[in-house]
Amino acid sequence: MVSMTLKERLRSDLTTAIKARDELRSSTLRMVLTAVTTEEVAGKEHRELTDEDVLTVLTREGKKRREAAEAFGDAGREEQAAKERAESAVIAEYLPQQLDQAEIEALVTQTIDELGVRADGPRAIGRVMGVLTPRTKGRADGGAVAAVVKAQLTAG
Secondary structure, three states: OOOOOHHHHOOOOOOOHOOOOOOOHHHHHHHHHHHHHHHHHHHOOOOOOOOOHHHHHHHHHHHHHHHHHHHHHHOOOOHHHHHHHHHHHHHOOOOOOOOOOHHHHHHHHHHHHOOOOOOHHHHHHHHHHHHHHHHHHHOOOOHHHHHHHHHHHHHH
16 A cells, blocks of 8 residues: 655645534645645746655744744734644644654764764854754754754863
8 A cells, every 4th residue: 555645644634624624724734735835836847745845844834833823922912822833733743753852962962973073163063963954854943953062062
């Protein structure tokens, strides 16, 4: 049996959500699928996104929701913030298990040891991030990883 691509799974789940009259899930999946389609037609020619590309779109959309929820929360608009958090939770169901802080720190330490990098400014951070980014893609926020890299290199 051929397994479903991530995009097919999103479409299938959208159909299920519509039939179940699940407004939050159907509107969130519609929005994500629109972002996927937009990504497919961006550039000079139309292309079919791979699961990895779809994950990138999902990660970006999830991050937008988290940032919007934070902004609405800070502005005292709790109802809107709750909606953004709920959409983020729906998107998170399609992302790989997220790394926790300890896992990120362990990966950073391991990568710094592998590369034998010393704290020599932005170039060292760039080298470590270049190796770490593919390892953490879709599983950790790049900003959080970069902060740990910077902290470990400046502490070392």
